[in-house]
Amino acid sequence: xxxxxxxxxxxxxxxxxxxxxxxxxxxxxxxxxxxxxxxxxxxxxxxxxxxxxxxxxxxxxxxxxxxxxxxxxxxxxxxxxxxxxxxxxxxxxxxxxxxxxxxxxxxxxxxxxxxxxxxxxxxxxxxxxxxxxxxxxxxxxxxxxxxxxxxxxxxxxxxxxxxxxxxxxxxxxxxxxxxxxxxxxxxxxxxxxxxxxxxxxxxxxxxxxxxxxxxxxxxxxxxxxxxxxxxxxxxxxxxxxxxxxxxxxxxxxxxxxxxxxxxxxxxxxxxxxxxxxxxxxxxxxxxxxxxxxxxxxxxxxxxxxxxxxxxxxxxxxxxxxxxxxxxxxxxxxxxxxxxxxxxxxxxxxxxxxxxxxxxxxxxxxxxxxxxxxxxxxxxxxxxxxxxxxxxxxxxxxxxxxxxxxxxxxxxxxxxxxxxxxxxxx
Amino acid sequence: xxxxxxxxxxxxxxxxxxxxxxxxxxxxxxxxxxxxxxxxxxxxxxxxxxxxxxxxxxxxxxxxxxxxxxxxxxxxxxxxxxxxxxxxxxxxxxxxxxxxxxxxxxxxxxxxxxxxxxxxxxxxxxxxxxxxxxxxxxxx
Numbered sequence: 236x237x238x239x240x241x242x243x244x245x246x247x248x249x250x251x252x253x254x255x256x257x258x259x260x261x262x263x264x265x266x267x268x269x270x271x272x273x274x275x276x277x278x279x280x281x282x283x284x285x286x287x288x289x290x291x292x293x294x295x296x297x298x299x300x301x302x303x304x305x306x307x308x309x310x311x312x313x314x315x316x317x318x319x320x321x322x323x324x325x326x327x328x329x330x331x332x333x334x335x336x337x338x339x340x341x342x343x344x345x346x347x348x349x350x351x352x353x354x355x356x357x358x359x360x361x362x363x364x365x366x367x368x369x370x371x372x373x374x375x376x377x378x379x380x381x382x383x384x385x386x387x388x389x390x391x392x393x394x395x396x397x398x399x400x401x402x403x404x405x406x407x408x409x410x411x412x413x414x415x416x417x418x419x420x421x422x423x424x425x426x427x428x429x430x431x432x433x434x435x436x437x438x439x440x441x442x443x444x445x446x447x448x449x450x451x452x453x454x455x456x457x458x459x460x461x462x463x464x465x466x467x468x469x470x471x472x473x474x475x476x477x478x479x480x481x482x483x484x485x486x487x488x489x490x491x492x493x494x495x496x497x498x499x500x501x502x503x504x505x506x507x508x509x510x511x512x513x514x515x516x517x518x519x520x521x522x523x524x525x526x527x528x529x530x531x532x533x534x535x536x537x538x539x540x541x542x543x544x545x546x547x548x549x550x551x552x553x554x555x556x557x558x559x560x561x562x563x564x565x566x567x568x569x570x571x572x573x574x575x576x577x578x579x580x581x582x583x584x585x586x587x588x589x590x591x592x593x594x595x596x597x598x599x600x601x602x603x604x605x606x607x608x609x610x611x612x613x614x615x616x617x618x619x620x621x622x623x624x625x626x627x628x629x630x631x632x633x634x635x636x637x638x639x640x641x642x643x644x645x646x647x648x649x650x651x652x653x654x655x656x657x658x659x660x
Numbered sequence: 661x662x663x664x665x666x667x668x669x670x671x672x673x674x675x676x677x678x679x680x681x682x683x684x685x686x687x688x689x690x691x692x693x694x695x696x697x698x699x700x701x702x703x704x705x706x707x708x709x710x711x712x713x714x715x716x717x718x719x720x721x722x723x724x725x726x727x728x729x730x731x732x733x734x735x736x737x738x739x740x741x742x743x744x745x746x747x748x749x750x751x752x753x754x755x756x757x758x759x760x761x762x763x764x765x766x767x768x769x770x771x772x773x774x775x776x777x778x779x780x781x782x783x784x785x786x787x788x789x790x791x792x793x794x795x796x797x798x799x800x
Contacts, residue, residue: 338719345716346681408665417669425672427684427737441719544677545670546779554664561663580790592790606790626663657663 332440334359339441346427347520347541353527361519364445364512366505367434375519378526382518385525386414389538392636398549399652400628405552412547419514422541428516430509445512446505531641550627558618562595562602565625565658572598574621576614579604593617671779681717682765685735686758689725696747700730703754711755715762732758736766 334340334355344358361375368374390413394406401409412418423443434444507515525534555561562574580592593613594604603624605616634651674680688704690697704722712720725731729747732754736742742764744757 338721342684342717342719345718346684348678348717402663404663404665408667411665412668413670415669421669421672425674425737426680427682540677542670544673546673547668547670552665552668554666556662556664590790 334440337440339439341441343426343428343441349524350528350533352529353523357523357527358520359440361516361523362428362440362443363434364443364507364515366446366507366512367444375515378519378522379515380518380522381525382520382522383414385521385534386419386518386538386542389535389638390414390543392638393539393543394549396634396636396651397629398627399630400626400654401549402626402657405549405626408552409547409549412552413542413545416511416514418545419517419542420510422545423513423517426517428513430512443509443512443516445507445509448506448508531638535638535641550623553619553623553626555619555622558615558622561658562618562621565622566597568655568658571600574602574618576617578610578613595621673779680737681715681762682737683718683734683762684737685719685721686761687721687723687733687735688730688758689723689728689733690730691726691728692724694727694729697730699748699750699754700746703751703758707751707755711758718762730754732761734761734764734766736764738766740766740768742766 337355337359340355340359340362344353344355349358357378360373361378363374365371365374365376371377387410390410391406394401394409394413398406398409428443431438431442431444434446438444521534521538524537525531528534528537559574559576566572566574574595574597576593576595578591579594581590583589584591589608590606591608591610591613592604592606593610593616595602595614595617603617603619603621605613605618605620607613607616630652632649635649637651640646640648674682688700688708690700690704692701708720708722712718729745732744732746734742734744742761744761746754746757749757
């Protein structure tokens, strides 16, 4: 671990150790496959900075704030011999300002009402996409993975407890509506995060940095409603070498040119869209809450406040293929009498604007009602209304979310309803 | 017999969970020489530090704007800007203008006729002639 103290008395060992400890925690969640001895890496990196990289001119650090505002920026800065985002790669991001000096970043921290325990360096790192900075320990890749797991956990438990009978397809769609890339990008935009025009060393650490997709690039891969043209490989995530003789053979036969070409295709140098980069930032921010603000309970609070408080109409996510048949199968499965559609009211049968009201009944029980301009339409709508009434059942007395007992196993707990599952024909 | 999901994206309801202040940046411009910036300069010297501390979510920028009247420029999350000229104003009046810009949503000024705006469907539902009872029944 390097500790460097410059002439202003700033010691950078603390900041480095924050980053290192994050990596250790991420590793312990086994989200990142292999991270070497972290302290050694830190040493190498800061050494590389000392030897190779250009010094920043002191004029670049001139404040835009008046001198009356107390800042934590060093008053004189000739050379800084260590940076939190230090790297030996010539293409990587070397911020001119430290994350602790950026007014934009501090304002974002304040706007999100993050606690002081949440360091600005982590928030700054969350803003660096792997496409802008290939070095794994400097970009938000690991944080974003961890945040994705946390977001998935809280969103899925929320949906499953509130709508225990939701079909799996609809559950997936609802998850996508809350924590899919489009939704998370909307969250990030709503936080007032702006993207840098291009990643680079002069970019303010408060801006989202990523490599943009070139205009006119064909979108050959459409996933989740998001057009995305380059498959995103995880950094340092190499193919499974163990028990894979073909990979060994390939590597043995590799010429230096081939190796150079392979390394030139590192994921840090590919491109992404603003939407995906913004979503990745939001996930990384959630991971930062988990790592710095006291574990799972504050993370839950954060996810509920920022993501699950948004409005999503679950009843508008359904698209049925054969609702009448599905309702019939449901009644068989549940032991209800077979559903019968009955015409309840009608008007203008022979006019241009006929209206039919059809109710669908199981014995004496009315399951649903539909209105249409023809009898089949009204009947289908009635079946859909009955099915939605079944699928969208939500317990009146809300059960506890399983995460209630995270860290407090002794709390009283009301379990959720567990449904038998989808209707299978 | 398949239920398919129709893709949808959740909509923001600022303040339902977390509240995000919509003003993200306030830029204070002043002129060193001209008298119309007197109150503004006094504000920058005496009040701005407190104001910035009270509003950690707002990025504060101060820059000279020579030979022009002093202004405050607010930038908002909806990518709009609002500018207020504070020439010849006293310190407290400048503070008032800064607070006005901080509290603004950034939207255009528009008349709001309904007391409540909501994304939720009406709880009562829409009146239907087919379901009315008693005197309201509409024979069809």
